[in-house]
Amino acid sequence: MTLLAILLPWLSFILRGRILTGILCLLLQITIIGWIPAAIWAVVSLSEARENRRNRKLIQAIKNSNR
Template sequence: MTLIAILLPWLSFMLRGKILTGILCLLLQITLIGWIPAAIWAVISLQNAREDRRTRKIVKAMKQNR
Protein backbone atom coordinates (compact mmCIF):
# COMPACT_ATOMS: atom_id res chain seq x y z
CA MET A 1 0.00 0.00 0.00
CA THR A 2 2.93 2.33 0.63
CA LEU A 3 4.11 1.86 -2.95
CA ILE A 4 0.65 2.84 -4.21
CA ALA A 5 0.74 5.89 -1.93
CA ILE A 6 4.01 6.99 -3.54
CA LEU A 7 3.21 6.20 -7.18
CA LEU A 8 -0.53 6.97 -7.25
CA PRO A 9 -1.36 8.99 -4.13
CA TRP A 10 -4.97 9.62 -5.16
CA LEU A 11 -5.59 5.89 -5.52
CA SER A 12 -4.31 5.30 -2.00
CA PHE A 13 -7.00 7.61 -0.64
CA MET A 14 -9.70 6.11 -2.85
CA LEU A 15 -8.90 2.56 -1.74
CA ARG A 16 -9.26 3.62 1.89
CA GLY A 17 -12.69 5.13 1.21
CA LYS A 18 -11.70 8.81 1.29
CA ILE A 19 -13.25 9.84 -2.03
CA LEU A 20 -13.17 13.63 -1.66
CA THR A 21 -9.61 13.56 -0.35
CA GLY A 22 -8.64 11.36 -3.28
CA ILE A 23 -10.13 13.82 -5.76
CA LEU A 24 -8.33 16.72 -4.10
CA CYS A 25 -5.10 14.76 -4.16
CA LEU A 26 -5.61 13.95 -7.84
CA LEU A 27 -6.04 17.64 -8.62
CA LEU A 28 -2.80 18.36 -6.76
CA GLN A 29 -1.05 15.47 -8.48
CA ILE A 30 -1.99 16.65 -11.99
CA THR A 31 0.72 19.28 -11.78
CA LEU A 32 4.26 17.94 -11.87
CA ILE A 33 5.28 20.10 -8.90
CA GLY A 34 2.29 18.86 -6.90
CA TRP A 35 3.19 15.19 -7.32
CA ILE A 36 5.80 15.20 -4.54
CA PRO A 37 3.57 16.91 -1.92
CA ALA A 38 0.68 14.62 -2.91
CA ALA A 39 2.86 11.53 -2.44
CA ILE A 40 4.16 12.77 0.91
CA TRP A 41 0.59 13.57 2.02
CA ALA A 42 -0.61 10.09 1.04
CA VAL A 43 2.24 8.31 2.83
CA ILE A 44 1.78 10.35 6.01
CA SER A 45 -1.97 9.76 5.91
CA LEU A 46 -1.41 6.02 5.49
CA GLN A 47 0.99 5.96 8.45
CA ASN A 48 -1.51 7.89 10.60
CA ALA A 49 -4.26 5.43 9.71
CA ARG A 50 -2.02 2.52 10.71
CA GLU A 51 -1.18 4.23 14.02
CA ASP A 52 -4.87 4.86 14.74
CA ARG A 53 -5.71 1.22 14.05
CA ARG A 54 -2.88 0.06 16.33
CA THR A 55 -4.00 2.45 19.09
CA ARG A 56 -7.62 1.26 18.89
CA LYS A 57 -6.39 -2.34 19.13
CA ILE A 58 -4.31 -1.56 22.25
CA VAL A 59 -7.18 0.31 23.92
CA LYS A 60 -9.55 -2.56 23.19
CA ALA A 61 -7.08 -5.05 24.71
CA MET A 62 -6.69 -2.86 27.79
CA LYS A 63 -10.46 -2.67 28.27
CA GLN A 64 -10.80 -6.45 28.03
CA ASN A 65 -8.19 -6.98 30.75
CA ARG A 66 -10.16 -5.02 33.35
Protein backbone atom coordinates in the same frame (compact mmCIF):
# COMPACT_ATOMS: atom_id res chain seq x y z
CA MET B 1 0.11 0.03 0.12
CA THR B 2 3.00 2.43 0.81
CA LEU B 3 4.31 2.00 -2.72
CA LEU B 4 0.84 2.75 -4.05
CA ALA B 5 0.71 5.87 -1.87
CA ILE B 6 3.94 7.07 -3.45
CA LEU B 7 3.14 6.21 -7.07
CA LEU B 8 -0.60 6.94 -7.14
CA PRO B 9 -1.46 8.96 -4.05
CA TRP B 10 -5.04 9.67 -5.11
CA LEU B 11 -5.77 5.95 -5.55
CA SER B 12 -4.42 5.26 -2.08
CA PHE B 13 -7.00 7.64 -0.60
CA ILE B 14 -9.86 6.28 -2.70
CA LEU B 15 -9.10 2.66 -1.77
CA ARG B 16 -9.28 3.65 1.90
CA GLY B 17 -12.72 5.18 1.40
CA ARG B 18 -11.70 8.84 1.41
CA ILE B 19 -13.20 9.79 -1.96
CA LEU B 20 -13.16 13.60 -1.66
CA THR B 21 -9.63 13.57 -0.33
CA GLY B 22 -8.62 11.34 -3.24
CA ILE B 23 -10.12 13.78 -5.75
CA LEU B 24 -8.35 16.71 -4.09
CA CYS B 25 -5.10 14.75 -4.13
CA LEU B 26 -5.61 13.94 -7.82
CA LEU B 27 -6.03 17.63 -8.59
CA LEU B 28 -2.81 18.33 -6.73
CA GLN B 29 -1.05 15.45 -8.45
CA ILE B 30 -1.96 16.63 -11.96
CA THR B 31 0.86 19.12 -11.82
CA ILE B 32 4.38 17.71 -11.78
CA ILE B 33 5.36 19.99 -8.90
CA GLY B 34 2.31 18.83 -6.92
CA TRP B 35 3.21 15.16 -7.23
CA ILE B 36 5.78 15.23 -4.43
CA PRO B 37 3.51 16.95 -1.86
CA ALA B 38 0.65 14.62 -2.85
CA ALA B 39 2.84 11.56 -2.35
CA ILE B 40 4.09 12.82 1.01
CA TRP B 41 0.52 13.61 2.07
CA ALA B 42 -0.65 10.12 1.11
CA VAL B 43 2.20 8.36 2.93
CA VAL B 44 1.71 10.42 6.10
CA SER B 45 -2.03 9.82 6.00
CA LEU B 46 -1.49 6.10 5.54
CA SER B 47 0.88 5.92 8.49
CA GLU B 48 -1.58 7.87 10.66
CA ALA B 49 -4.38 5.50 9.70
CA ARG B 50 -2.22 2.51 10.64
CA GLU B 51 -1.32 4.18 13.94
CA ASN B 52 -4.98 4.90 14.74
CA ARG B 53 -5.93 1.28 13.99
CA ARG B 54 -3.12 0.01 16.24
CA ASN B 55 -4.16 2.36 19.06
CA ARG B 56 -7.80 1.23 18.85
CA LYS B 57 -6.66 -2.40 19.15
CA LEU B 58 -4.49 -1.57 22.17
CA ILE B 59 -7.31 0.30 23.89
CA GLN B 60 -9.69 -2.59 23.25
CA ALA B 61 -7.16 -5.07 24.64
CA ILE B 62 -6.72 -2.95 27.79
CA LYS B 63 -10.48 -2.73 28.27
CA ASN B 64 -10.86 -6.49 27.86
CA SER B 65 -8.03 -7.24 30.34
CA ASN B 66 -9.60 -5.05 33.03
CA ARG B 67 -12.81 -7.05 33.11
